[in-house]
Amino acid sequence: MLTLSTLNKLILSLCLFLICFIEHAEAQVVLGTPNLGFTQACANASFNTYNLSFVFSPESALESTNQFSIEMSNADGDFSEAIIIYTSQPGEFITSPATLEFSLPETTAGENYRLRVKSSAPAANSSGSVNFAAYYKLQDSPFTINNLVSTGAYCTGGSYLLTIDNPGTGNNDSPLNYPSLTFNWFRETSPTTSEFISEGPTLSVSTEGTYFVETNYGSCTSNSFSNRVTITEATSGEADATIASSLGNPFCPEQGNTTLSTIGGISYQWFKNGEIIPEATNQQYQTNESGTFSVQVDLGDCSASGSIELVSELFNSTINVDEVNSIEEGETLIVNVSTDAISPVFEWYFNNQLIPNETTDTIEASDFGDYKVTITETSGCNSSKTYEFTVEEALDPFPDVDNIPNVISPNGDGINDTWVLPLQYVSGTNTTVMIMSNRGDVVFQTDDYQNNWPQTNLNTNSINQVFYYIITTENNITKKGTITVVK
Template sequence: MQKTTILKALFFGICLLTFLSTEKSNAQIVIGTPNLGFSQACASESFNTYNTTFVFSPESALSASNQFIIEMSDADGSFSDPTIVFTSNAGEVTTSPATLSFSLPETTSGEGYRIRIKSTAPVATSSGSATFAAYYKAQDSPFTINNLVSTGAYCTGGSYLLTIDNPGTGSNDSPLNYPSLTFNWYKETGPTTSVFVAQGNSLEVTEEGTYFVETNYGTCTSNSFSNRVTISEATSGEANASIVSSLGNPFCPDQGMTTLSTIGGNSYQWYKDGNIIPDATEQMYQTNESGVFSVQVDLGSCEASGSIDLVSESFTSTIDVPEENTMEEGETLWVSLTTTAIDPEFQWYFNNNLIAGATEDSYQATAYGDYRVVISQTSGCIVSSEFLFSISAPIEQFPDVANIPNLISPNGDGVNDTWVIPPQYVSGTNAEVIIMTNQGKVVLQTNDYQNNWPENQLDFKSINPVYYYIITIPNQKPKKGSITVVK
């Protein structure tokens, strides 16, 4: 009897467990429509987190392995091919209501997105949320069109093509570097109003007016817009071709070359100060010089021209000594500078070593060697220039030599560069000096020899050419001999 009772109890327990297990496996939950914690989602690299809150019931029906998933529709609100934007960890969300966060994909762009919530254990899906505008703003800064040139022109019956610059000039962040973006072109109708014209990376203009383009971020306010360009029709056969300097005008040359850009056309020719610049036949021209630059643009059946008075913010300076100087032993050489630099600073160097305390616009040099002075403009355009000069001992023009040399080496090393003869034959002695080639051609004939032959570079047709000299002093026997010239 006792054994039968035990068996009945065991059987009842097994049945109860089976029933409970079946009920658990057949459990269902209902997920409410998600509420949005935002009105529109305008994401960017710096911000891309959005919240949604939903309820579900009953809490007890959730399996320990359950995950909640957020799916996002396409831009038209369809879930035919949804995008998963969030998945919770297994068993992480157990109480209702629940709030989850998600991020937009970088390709998001549209006005009619929705989200919905799904669970995995048990499987359930909510209805779709209210629609919302959502855009991922991959680029959100001003950019340039028409090379930042503010005008354009077309011939009667023609058109002008406006394009987004890529890469453009300077720090221009071209939106063309982001393939997912699209663009809307507008024409101004008033100081603060405009009308939509077309979509695309470029716009072919056939009507006069002022145009600009914006990255298509819909209702998400954006800083991704272009400069304005005013297009005119060249009814008189001649139009204005504006010119823009990429570094501004005046420009700072230490930033490199500035790029001059003009309106678009079929061909171009640039000029500087009225003179044609050879090979300058592109829409853009680079320079680091000041001057009046002009351009002729062929628009097809008409032409355009323009000019710009380009000013470099560099400065001018002068130094009052030549590059090479001589100074007697114990003397000094005062060196002075003048400059138009703003708030100038001066640094003096001797044999490439900075001279301590030498910071004025003049310096008293006392030693033989190589000098350098650097002038720096410290306000506005930060730029510098330098001068080089050297000081050496004077060369004795008429040294007391005993013999007439028969060899010279005019190589510029300061040693034996010229034919130096004894004092009794040089300037002031009334001695006639004649120097001839080996063919008898006279290359020098003077009664006032300065120990300076050859003054010009000789033509070395042979390895070591030989010249002949005749020195004649009144009432004395002439001196004759040869001079061999070596390199």
């Protein structure tokens, strides 16, 4: 029989147990299965925001330090190696239901992901969500294969290798720059249908058809696909070798060289206008010229050839003045440029300063200095050409000099280059001017002297050369002397 003291102890122990049980029960929280705000997640750099909602009970069980987190399974829906993709702030969510917003990791790629929610205080896990497809599209733009050449050929019994270009031509964003991506190759079965052929960055083709490749983003719609390439079997001994121009045809040389590419083979030889181009023996050839370019491709047991009429879009233009122009003080020089540029814009400069309001193809230059005009084609090739010219003051051909010079130095420096006489002996005075060599041979004679001797190169050697002159005026006054030509 229990004593009163023992009974009291049992009652006290039972009360303590009930108190601990109730406290423990109140510290538990139940998290409902997440409800996804999407059916599939197709993320990229410009869009990667998703949400889920869930309920929890009781609300009072959450401690002030509680944080909710989202765990993401592997691509097969397994949480054994789950990763946390979101964690809330302590005490951020205290009422049910709650909605959490998150982003996908860039490594996401699969069809059977699941999400679950966890709480930290108290600790609890929800059940896993429904399965969903999710991909982060690291590269989501069209890319090129086969150097953008639209055809390829293989010899009977052989094959042709299609590859994703890396980096490719122009602004091609090669998906090979993203090592985590995988690829699916297809062959067209009709203009709107295709069949899966193989996976991988390359495809060896031994069946005729039109092929292309897509980045493997599963059920997510993607713009990451290649151009089409039609492969044929060379049964007649020689196939057609298509040539593609990376800058198009016509092309704009202002963008740099265009790259000509042909079908893959064992060896290559390029030609321009029928003439062999030395050392142009690769699958690609760069040029900024127009002309007919052709190529011979050795495919092994057969060959291929092709050509392209390459046309430059660079516009033509001319200017009506020389690089150096002379005008008298107060005179003007009308400068005009002609061009076949599409929607041209004209900019005129004087001493490297833009001339305001001069926007036509003509300018009237009246100041001495350096000029230039830039012609810009604003449609099509979007290229520019610049012409530079100088306007300087014209030299007075008949300056007022006092004496007949006996030394000249015709070296082209603009100083003492010709024999300049006083005004009473030059053009309009009916004065006869005769110049003789030191042997007495007449080398120059005129009745209308223009201060322009010597007009040609005198072929003097390293020794100064001496000439003799006789000047006879209209009233028979004669002047004689020597002219030393300094080299």
